[in-house]
Amino acid sequence: MFKDKWVIEAMKGTSLGTKLSALKRFILDKSKIDDLTKCALCPNMCRFACPINIVHARETTSPAGKSRIAYLLRENFIPVNQDNVEPLYYCINCDACSVHCPYSYSVNDLIKPMRSNILSSGIYPSSINALINNLKESKCIYPELKTRVSGSINNEEKIDVLYFPGCIALKYYENEVMGALRIFEKIGFKASLFNKPIDCGYIAYELGIESLFIEIARSLVDELNKFDARFIVSPCPECVYMLREVYPHYKIKVRAKIYHTLEFISNHLDKLDLRISDEATYHDSTTLSIKLDEPELLLDVLSRLGIKVISPVRYGKNSFETASENSILYWVNKDLANEINKERFNELRRFSSKIIVPSYASKKSLEGFGGEVIEIMEFLLKEIEKR
Amino acid sequence: MNEIKEVMRKAPRNREIINELMKLLGARKVSDKLTDLISYSHDYWPITFQWFLKGEVPSLPDAVVFPDSIQDLIKLVKFANENNIPIYTYGGGSGVLGAAVPEYGGIVVDMKKFRNIEIYPEDMYVEAGAGVNGMALEMFLNRYGFTLGHFPQSLYTSTVGGWISTKAIGQFSVKYGGIEDMLLGLEAVIPPGEHLIIKPDPRAAVGPDLKSLFVESEGLFGIITKAYLKIWPYPEKRILLSYASPDLEDALRSVRKIMISGARPAVIRVYDKVETLKWFYMSKKAKGRVGTIIVIEGNKDLVEAERRIVEDAFSSSIPLGEEPVKYWLKNRFNVREISDYLPLGIIIDTIEVAVGWSNAINLYNDVINAIKSIEGTLIAFAHASHFYPQGVCFYFIFGGLPGKEKGVLEYYNEVWSSVMNAVIKYNGAISHHHGVGRMRSKWIKKSIGESAFNLIKRIKEAIDGKNIMNRGNMVI
Known part of the structure; x- marks a missing residue:
């Protein structure tokens, strides 16, 4: 039965003039209401899921709060200046809001066009100057990323897995990255490392700098496609999201099949023949659970290994994302990013001293508060080496 | 470039206080940025969003502050009291009557940094900061095997302090009660700058019940900082039932029977014939009838006993099974009408x-x-969703499209007047759980009577002689 038929019944007894006037608006105007306006008029029903809203705890940077500011800027009700545009950059691009929105809106996606407009006019928070310069000059969030990681890279050689660590892992976790290659060998895949300091363009994309994102993406794909690999595997959910979900929209094609390490390892877990009598809690990356729609993958892998897994309060699609170096917020307000990370760490720490994470970005965000934070491949390698 | 226009502003702008506040609390906790002033100029009063679309707001505060300690609040209230500056307390901003509108400017105090949660499982209560978000609290409790049982439609956006300030109630109220039934104690900072502690006792007969003073006080007496709330074990069993009754009278008679039997299903919702079409769209048998959905939950033995009582009370109605209840459970927080x-x-x-x-x-x-007779009305319907042995809460929903001759505000006020006057005629309560705010203030005296209204005024004067707390609200 037609779900909204009741509205017609509800209008019985209404004067013909009012009815016709309403009908005209439904037919002619309803489709003209844009998504940003709808979000701006919402009572903020997604706010409880937004890490920035919870920790920053201000209306202006709440999800609907940001949409309201974007609406007022767009409609010219308030001037475009550094103060007024700043709230639009208070986002960790986690899309947690979309899970609880009746329209499934990502507030980040709604305000992105506004960011894009104001960026092109050169007005943006001075705090992101460094980030934008890095992206323009180095095609990476870091200036001249100098990694000491080197692999047996031979473009001519046919390989199964090209391991693409992503910028955070290359910068901070060189030993761990090399370890992952040993796991691929162990499960029967010839693997090689991609260690060129090129970003996947995630931040440029989320900031709304489309031309820069496309430039970065093309140069990355040119390099990736030089390898004759069946699979590209990355521990970075954002890299996987970009390569697999976003690039195709821009007709940028990666030849190999793309996997997150968890997805890849999950398919071959039995080959490791591991049974682990350990206890741990875990942090779900929302890029993995929401954007890549894999809300139970980490829990599933850990459970299959025999680990006593203790779920935190927020997990899966309800996870509370950290503010890593590949979030916009990190570059706009590092103190707040750190507070968000500490908040998440403290929640996880309530349940276990060992915290397992699916990505090096999460690991980096949760380190430094005490306790043991370990990325999934690193965890597996340690267990393998214990035997 | 247009300017932001203030529709309700009642005092001149005070640009002097910002520096004083920064000295008092530190620059990090104070803002007079335009974006912040706009964000705190309104709550979720629907008419004000009509203004928002035109770049208009109810009233900008002069400053917004973000305290995170009792000491901050004591300093702030002392400062405001000494300088006769109004204070408006802000939680999740989900109030629908303009109670949080800073119509005299002054200082808006955002309480969302007060978000500590501590469970006392042996004594079955939780201590929650006033700024704790409702859904965050419920998720936290669920993780430890408990529930608060408080599910207002604003659950995902409202705060603990806001619940108390507006006397909120949730969809599962028949079993768990309203916030007043859950509240064991609270803490607040009151004028001229004192920390008030009302400790959580299972019950106390030691002087007047001071915590009740803050229930539905809408920020008039002080700033609530913390609440102690009863908790319950997460229900071990849940039963979903629904019925189609010939008319509203018949359905209400069945519910009354349940209420006076002593059974307490968690949820009972009776929809009039129009709204039944919305929530029971999947059931042909419900068409032209009045639909009721019921959720019974808790201890498995008690739940079974309550099921028998409910089935008996609705024996003359058509049972429609679980489907309509599941549909409601899935869509109950789906707020998109505005x-x-x-x-x-x-x-x-x-x-x-x-x-x-x-x-x-x-x-x-x-x-x-009355609503239907007002020119411009498109829809008017209702459900009854909170019940007591003594009576019922009706939740009326209206939508209108006033013509050119009548402005939106005029139409809006006309509808409100007609409803308020009907309620007063039948000696009802003009608000069941949204409160008074700016919208209902003109009917408060008529509704509760002059002597009760005067007593509220005298209490207000005794606590807040300079009327700094939520100045202008309830016209007190």
Whole structure:
């Protein structure tokens, strides 16, 4: 039965003039209401899921709060200046809001066009100057990323897995990255490392700098496609999201099949023949659970290994994302990013001293508060080496 | 470039206080940025969003502060009291009557940094900061095997302090009660700058019940900082039932039977014939009838006993199974009417009232007829969703598209007046759980009587002689 038929019944007894006037608006105007306006008029029903809203705890940077500011800027009700545009950059691009929105809106996606407009006019928070310069000059969030990681890279050689660590892992976790290659060998895949300091363009994309994102993406794909690999595997959910979900929209094609390490390892877990009598809690990356729609993958892998897994309060699609170096917020307000990370760490720490994470970005965000934070491949390698 | 216009502003701008506040609390906790002033200029009063679309707001504060300690609040209240500056307390901003509108400017105090949660499982209560978000609290409790049982439609956006300030109630109220039934104690900072502690006792007969003073006080007496709330074990069993009754009278009679039997299903919702079409769209048998959904939950033995009582009470209605209840459970927080219709010029709002059983049907008929008779009305319907042995809460929903001759505000006020006057005629309560705010203030005296209203004024004067707390609200 037609779900909204009741509205017609509800209008019985209404004067013909009012009815016709309403009908005209439904037919002619309803489709003209844009998504940003709808979000701006919402009572903020997604706010409880937004890490920035919870920790920053201000209306202006709440999800609907940001949409309201974007609406007022767009409609010219308030001037475009550094103060007024700043709230639009208070986002960790986690899309947690979309899970609880009746329209499934990502507030980040709604305000992105506004960011894009104001960026092109050169007005943006001075705090992101460094980030934008890095992206323009180095095609990476870091200036001249100098990694000491080197692999047996031979473009001519046919390989199964090209391991693409992503910028955070290359910068901070060189030993761990090399370890992952040993796991691929162990499960029967010839693997090689991609260690060129090129970003996947995630931040440029989320900031709304489309031309820069496309430039970065093309140069990355040119390099990736030089390898004759069946699979590209990355521990970075954002890299996987970009390569697999976003690039195709821009007709940028990666030849190999793309996997997150968890997805890849999950398919071959039995080959490791591991049974682990350990206890741990875990942090779900929302890029993995929401954007890549894999809300139970980490829990599933850990459970299959025999680990006593203790779920935190927020997990899966309800996870509370950290503010890593590949979030916009990190570059706009590092103190707040750190507070968000500490908040998440403290929640996880309530349940276990060992915290397992699916990505090096999460690991980096949760380190430094005490306790043991370990990325999934690193965890597996340690267990393998214990035997 | 247009300017932001203030529709309700009642005092000149005070640009002097910002420096003083920065000295007092530190620059990090104070803002007079335009974006912040706009964000705190309103709550979720539907008519104000009509203004927002035109770049208008109710009233900008002079400053917004973000305290994170009792000491911050004591300093702030002392400062405001000494300098006669109004203070407006802000939680999740989900109030629908303008109670949080800073109509005299002054200082808006955002309480969302007060978000500590501590569970006391042996004594079955939780200590929650006033700024704790409702859903965050419920998720936290669920993780430890408990529930608060408080599920207002604003659950995902409202805060603990806001619940107390507005006397909120949730969808599962028949079993768990309203916030006043859950509240064991609280802490607040009151003028001229004192920390008030009302400790959590299972019950106390030691002087007047001071915590009640803060329930539905809408920020008039001080800033609530913390609450102690009862908790329950997460229900071990849940039963979903639904029925189609011939008419509203029959359905309400069945519910009354349940209420006076002592059974307490968690949820009972009776929809009038129009709203039944919305929530029971999947059931042909419900068409032309009045639909009721019921959720019974808790201890498995008690739940079974309550099921028998409910089935007996609705024995003359058509049972429709679990489907309509599941549909409601899935969609109950789906709030999109304002987003969908306001940009079309259609004003939508809800009015919740309470009335005794003896006047329930007459009140329902009078209100629906009154709203429908107002030119511009498109829809008017209702459900009853909170019940007591003594009576019922009706939740009226209306939508209108006033023509060119009548402005939106004029239409809106006309509807509100007609409903308020009908409720007063039947000696009902003009608000069941949304509160008074700016919208209902002109009817408060008529509703509670002059002597009760005067007593509130005297209490207000005794606590807050300079009237700094939520100045202008309830016209006190």
